[in-house]
Amino acid sequence: MTENQYQAKLIRKLERLFPGCVILKNDSAYQQGILDLTLLYRDKWASLEVKRSADSGTRPNQDYFVRQLNEMSFAAYIYPENEEEVLIALQQAFEPPRRTRVSKSKSVSLGQLHA
Numbered sequence: 001m002t003e004n005q006y007q008a009k010l011i012r013k014l015e016r017l018f019p020g021c022v023i024l025k026n027d028s029a030y031q032q033g034i035l036d037l038t039l040l041y042r043d044k045w046a047s048l049e050v051k052r053s054a055d056s057g058t059r060p061n062q063d064y065f066v067r068q069l070n071e072m073s074f075a076a077y078i079y080p081e082n083e084e085e086v087l088i089a090l091q092q093a094f095e096p097p098r099r100t101r102v103s104k105s106k107s108v109s110l111g112q113l114h115a
Helices: 002-016 061-073 084-096
Strands: 023-027 037-041 044-050 075-078
Touching: 002 023, 002 037, 002 044, 002 084, 044 061, 044 084, 061 075, 075 084
Parallel strands: 044 075
Antiparallel strands: 023 037, 037 044
8 A cells, every 4th residue: 555545544534533623734845844644623633644654764854843743732653553553642632621520429618618
């Protein structure tokens, strides 16, 4: 399978996993090393560099962009051998933050705090 074929298959999978998402294909001719895909979902985003296999080499600046964009939000190399792991991490990154829950039996009213 070529990288383009894998990328097309991956885009379809991302669209099923994240309904309503917007997937942008980035132009590496504009910014050398920019990652292949940017995924916009709800109020979050991620960037993915698609590789045909784990053995595929990287281009100049790709490692830099994976590190920089991952610090900002989420970024990763993705290829068939690590796809499941990356998609699980992406789902976790896109989950809404959970609210802290206080059990009713253990909750304390504001009046009790000042007593």
